[in-house]
Amino acid sequence: MAKYKMHILCCGGTGCRASKSDEILENFKKIILEKNLDDEVQVIQTGCFGFCEKGPIVKILPDNTFYTEVTPEDALEIVEEHVIKGRKVKRLLYMDPDKKEHISDSKHMNFYKKQIRIALRNCGFINPENIEEYIARDGYMAIGKCLTEMTPEQVIAEIKLSGLRGRGGGGFPTGLKWEFASKYHDDQKYVVCNADEGDPGAFMDRSILEGDPHSVLEAMAICGYSIGANKGLIYIRAEYPLAIERLKIAIKQAKEYGLLGDNIFGTDFSFDITLRLGAGAFVCGEETALIHSMEGQRGEPTPKPPFPAESGFMKKPTNVNNVETFANIPVIINKGANWFNKIGTEKSKGTKVFALAGKINNVGLIEVPMGTTLREVIYEIGGGIKSGKEFKAVQTGGPSGGCLTKDFLDTPIDYDNLVAAGSMMGSGGMIVMDEDDCMVSIAKFYMEFIVEESCGKCVPCRLGTKRLYEILEKITRGNGTMEDLDLLKNLSKTVKATSLCGLGQTAPNPILSTLNNFYDEYVAHVRDKKCPAGQCRHLLKFEIDPEKCVGCTVCARNCPVNAITGTVKQPHTIDQEICIKCGACFQKCKFGAISKK
Amino acid sequence: MKRIKSLDDLKKLSKNAKNKFDLREKANDPDKVVQIKVAMATCGIASGAKETMDFLIEELDRQSIKAIVTQTGCMGYCYAEPTIEVTMPNNDPIVFGYVDTKKAKEIVEKYIKKNELVDGILPVNYETIDKQ
Structure with a gap:
C-alpha cells in the first residue's frame, strides 16, 4: 500500500482553471509518474483557495508551501527542486506586499487573516446541540x-x-x-x-x-x-x-x-x-x-x-x-x-459577517474585519465573478440598501462609508451582479418586495412604494418617458422623507442608487426602448436572419402564438406585432439564425 | 448531570469538557479514532448532509473503523454543500466539499483508510480567534 509522504494540491476553482490549472495538474501527474515518485507523492485537485487574484495556486503538504501564479511549465521545477531536493522555488512564493518578503507558509499570509471569525467562532466547529x-x-x-x-x-x-x-x-x-x-x-x-x-x-x-x-x-x-x-x-x-x-x-x-x-x-x-x-x-x-x-x-x-x-x-x-x-x-x-476595538476602522469596530450571493464563485458566509474592501471580499475571498464575466455592481443592505459600482471596489467597508456611497450595511447580505443583470429590473425586484412587505400604516410607504413600482414596471415594458425618471426621483425622495419607520425611509434606496450609478441604463430603457443587459422581456426583439435561415420550420412549429410564418425551405419571418418575446424560437433554432436584441 | 452553582463549578466543567474535546481531537488511540464533522445547517441539510451523515455512520460502523461523527453548524462554504471536516489522528483537519454518499464512500476508502487525499478538498481560508 502506498504511504504518501507528500501531497501536491492544485487549485481546481473556476478562476484557476481559466488560467490552465488543469494543465498544471496533468503535468504534475505526468512528472511524478516519470520520476517514479508516485508511491510517495500524490497529486490532488482541490476546490477554490479563494485567492484567485494570484492564481493558479499550488500548495505542497505537509510543509504548507503556497505557490502562486504557477504555469504548467513550472511543474517540472517544483518537482525537481522542492519535491526531490527539498528547496523551495522562491520566485513562485507569495510576496508580502507590505514587507516585500517571500512568504512560504500560507498561514502567515495576510490573505488568511482577511477572514477573522468572532461572531462565527464556533459555527462549523462545535456541535450546537451539546x-x-x-x-x-x-x-x-x-x-x-x-x-x-x-x-x-x-x-x-x-x-x-x-x-x-x-x-x-x-x-x-x-x-x-x-x-x-x-x-x-x-x-x-x-x-x-x-x-x-x-x-x-x-x-x-x-x-x-x-x-x-x-x-x-x-x-x-x-x-x-x-x-x-x-x-x-x-x-x-x-x-x-x-x-x-x-x-x-x-x-x-x-x-x-x-x-x-x-x-x-x-x-x-x-x-x-x-x-x-x-x-x-x-x-x-x-x-x-x-x-x-x-x-x-x-x-x-x-x-x-x-x-x-x-x-x-x-x-x-x-x-x-x-x-x-x-x-x-x-x-x-x-x-x-x-482587544476588540483594535480590529476594524476608526468608527466601525470588530468584524462583520456577510452572506455572499449572486454571480460569485464562492457563495458563502464570510466574516471579515470592518474596513476590508469590496475587492478583497469579491475577488479574493469570494473567488471572483462566475464564468469569468464582468463585475457590474454589488447590492448591499437588502431592500434598504443600494447598488455599488466598480468605482467603489476599493472603498473600505464600514457603516459610514457605505452610507456615504449611497447604500448601507444592513444585515450583511451581499448580492453580486454581473453584466447580464439589468439594474432597472433589480430596482423593480426590491420595490415589488417592499410593496408586499409594507405594513400599510402610513400613506407614503403604502401608496408611494406602489406608485414607484408601477413607474418601474412601465419603464421595463418600454412605455416609460423621460418625465417618469424625474418623477421616480422626486417620489423616491418624498417617500424617504415622510415615511413613519425605517422600512419606508429606506425603501427607495435601491431606486435612488441605481438612478445615480446607472442613469444611462434607465435612459436606454426609456429613450431607446432597449435593455442593455437583455433582461427586460418586453424590450427584446427577436429577428430571423434570412441568410442563415434554411426554412426548417422548427421555429414556426414551436411558436406558441403563431407569430412566425414562411414556407418550407424558404427564410421565415417573425411578426413583431404578434410576438410575445417568449424566446422559444431562439432556443429551438439549430442554425443560429434567430437574433435576440 | 450536575447543576453549576458557581464560577468554579463552570471552570471545572470547562476543563473537563476541554479534555474531552482534546481527547476527541488528539485521540487516545492515535491509529484508530477518526473525527468527522458534518455541517448541518439548513443549507447543508437541504443539499443532503443528513444522508451523508447517516451514510458515514453506517459505513464506518460496517467496516469497524473507530470514528466519531458529529454534526456542527454552517462552515461558510455554501457553494460546496454538503461539506464535512475530517480530522485524522495527528493530522490537521481537512474540509471536503460536495460530499454526497458516493464522495463519502471515496473519502472513507481512500483518505480514512489509506491516507490518500481525494479531489475536492476545500482550503480553509479564515482565522479563528483562538489563534489571535
Missing part, C-alpha cells in the same frame, strides 16, 4: 466573569469601550443602547433578541442560531445583568425551524446546567429566556413593530420616542439587539474591549 462543547470553548465564562467580577455599570462601560455597533443594519452603538435601557427603572424589564432576519439573501443570523445558539443565550443574560432585566425573549421567524429547534435544545440544556434560571452561579441574578415565533414579515425587524407582534398586536411600527428603552414590550423598558450583535458580546467580555 452545551459541553460550547463550555469547552470558554462558553458561559463571560457571564461568569460579569456576575462575579464586574458591576452592571462596568459591563456597559466595557461594551461602550469596545465600539460595538448594532449588526442588524442601523449601526447604533450597542453600549449606548444598553446604557439607555439601564437608566429606566421598573418592576419588570426585558431583553429581546431580534432574529427576524428578513433581507433577501441574508442568512447569517440563522447560521449563528443553528451553529452556536448558546453564544446568543449567554449574551442575552449578560445584557439582562447590565440593564437589570431578568427576562429574555427571542423573536424568531417561524420559517427557521432548525434554528428554533436548536434554540429550544440550547435553552433546555442551559437551564439543566443552571446557567439560565434562578440564582445563576449562586448569585442573586436570575435570567430566563423564552421564544416568540413571528410569521416572517419584513417590517417586524423594526423594533417597535417587532414588540407589537410579540404582544399579539399587528406587526406595525409606532413613532419613536418613546424608545423601547423607556416603553417597550408590555410598556416596560426593553432592550432589543440583533443576533449577530449578541454573538459578539461574550468574546468582548472574555478578551476585553481593548
Whole structure:
C-alpha cells in the first residue's frame, strides 16, 4: 500500500482553471509518474483557495508551501527542486506586499487573516446541540466573569469601550443602547433578541442560531445583568425551524446546567429566556413593530420616542439587539474591549459577517474585519465573478440598501462609508451582479418586495412604494418617458422623507442608487426602448436572419402564438406585432439564425 | 448531570469538557479514532448532509473503523454543500466539499483508510480567534 509522504494540491476553482490549472495538474501527474515518485507523492485537485487574484495556486503538504501564479511549465521545477531536493522555488512564493518578503507558509499570509471569525467562532466547529462543547470553548465564562467580577455599570462601560455597533443594519452603538435601557427603572424589564432576519439573501443570523445558539443565550443574560432585566425573549421567524429547534435544545440544556434560571452561579441574578415565533414579515425587524407582534398586536411600527428603552414590550423598558450583535458580546467580555476595538476602522469596530450571493464563485458566509474592501471580499475571498464575466455592481443592505459600482471596489467597508456611497450595511447580505443583470429590473425586484412587505400604516410607504413600482414596471415594458425618471426621483425622495419607520425611509434606496450609478441604463430603457443587459422581456426583439435561415420550420412549429410564418425551405419571418418575446424560437433554432436584441 | 452553582463549578466543567474535546481531537488511540464533522445547517441539510451523515455512520460502523461523527453548524462554504471536516489522528483537519454518499464512500476508502487525499478538498481560508 502506498504511504504518501507528500501531497501536491492544485487549485481546481473556476478562476484557476481559466488560467490552465488543469494543465498544471496533468503535468504534475505526468512528472511524478516519470520520476517514479508516485508511491510517495500524490497529486490532488482541490476546490477554490479563494485567492484567485494570484492564481493558479499550488500548495505542497505537509510543509504548507503556497505557490502562486504557477504555469504548467513550472511543474517540472517544483518537482525537481522542492519535491526531490527539498528547496523551495522562491520566485513562485507569495510576496508580502507590505514587507516585500517571500512568504512560504500560507498561514502567515495576510490573505488568511482577511477572514477573522468572532461572531462565527464556533459555527462549523462545535456541535450546537451539546452545551459541553460550547463550555469547552470558554462558553458561559463571560457571564461568569460579569456576575462575579464586574458591576452592571462596568459591563456597559466595557461594551461602550469596545465600539460595538448594532449588526442588524442601523449601526447604533450597542453600549449606548444598553446604557439607555439601564437608566429606566421598573418592576419588570426585558431583553429581546431580534432574529427576524428578513433581507433577501441574508442568512447569517440563522447560521449563528443553528451553529452556536448558546453564544446568543449567554449574551442575552449578560445584557439582562447590565440593564437589570431578568427576562429574555427571542423573536424568531417561524420559517427557521432548525434554528428554533436548536434554540429550544440550547435553552433546555442551559437551564439543566443552571446557567439560565434562578440564582445563576449562586448569585442573586436570575435570567430566563423564552421564544416568540413571528410569521416572517419584513417590517417586524423594526423594533417597535417587532414588540407589537410579540404582544399579539399587528406587526406595525409606532413613532419613536418613546424608545423601547423607556416603553417597550408590555410598556416596560426593553432592550432589543440583533443576533449577530449578541454573538459578539461574550468574546468582548472574555478578551476585553481593548482587544476588540483594535480590529476594524476608526468608527466601525470588530468584524462583520456577510452572506455572499449572486454571480460569485464562492457563495458563502464570510466574516471579515470592518474596513476590508469590496475587492478583497469579491475577488479574493469570494473567488471572483462566475464564468469569468464582468463585475457590474454589488447590492448591499437588502431592500434598504443600494447598488455599488466598480468605482467603489476599493472603498473600505464600514457603516459610514457605505452610507456615504449611497447604500448601507444592513444585515450583511451581499448580492453580486454581473453584466447580464439589468439594474432597472433589480430596482423593480426590491420595490415589488417592499410593496408586499409594507405594513400599510402610513400613506407614503403604502401608496408611494406602489406608485414607484408601477413607474418601474412601465419603464421595463418600454412605455416609460423621460418625465417618469424625474418623477421616480422626486417620489423616491418624498417617500424617504415622510415615511413613519425605517422600512419606508429606506425603501427607495435601491431606486435612488441605481438612478445615480446607472442613469444611462434607465435612459436606454426609456429613450431607446432597449435593455442593455437583455433582461427586460418586453424590450427584446427577436429577428430571423434570412441568410442563415434554411426554412426548417422548427421555429414556426414551436411558436406558441403563431407569430412566425414562411414556407418550407424558404427564410421565415417573425411578426413583431404578434410576438410575445417568449424566446422559444431562439432556443429551438439549430442554425443560429434567430437574433435576440 | 450536575447543576453549576458557581464560577468554579463552570471552570471545572470547562476543563473537563476541554479534555474531552482534546481527547476527541488528539485521540487516545492515535491509529484508530477518526473525527468527522458534518455541517448541518439548513443549507447543508437541504443539499443532503443528513444522508451523508447517516451514510458515514453506517459505513464506518460496517467496516469497524473507530470514528466519531458529529454534526456542527454552517462552515461558510455554501457553494460546496454538503461539506464535512475530517480530522485524522495527528493530522490537521481537512474540509471536503460536495460530499454526497458516493464522495463519502471515496473519502472513507481512500483518505480514512489509506491516507490518500481525494479531489475536492476545500482550503480553509479564515482565522479563528483562538489563534489571535
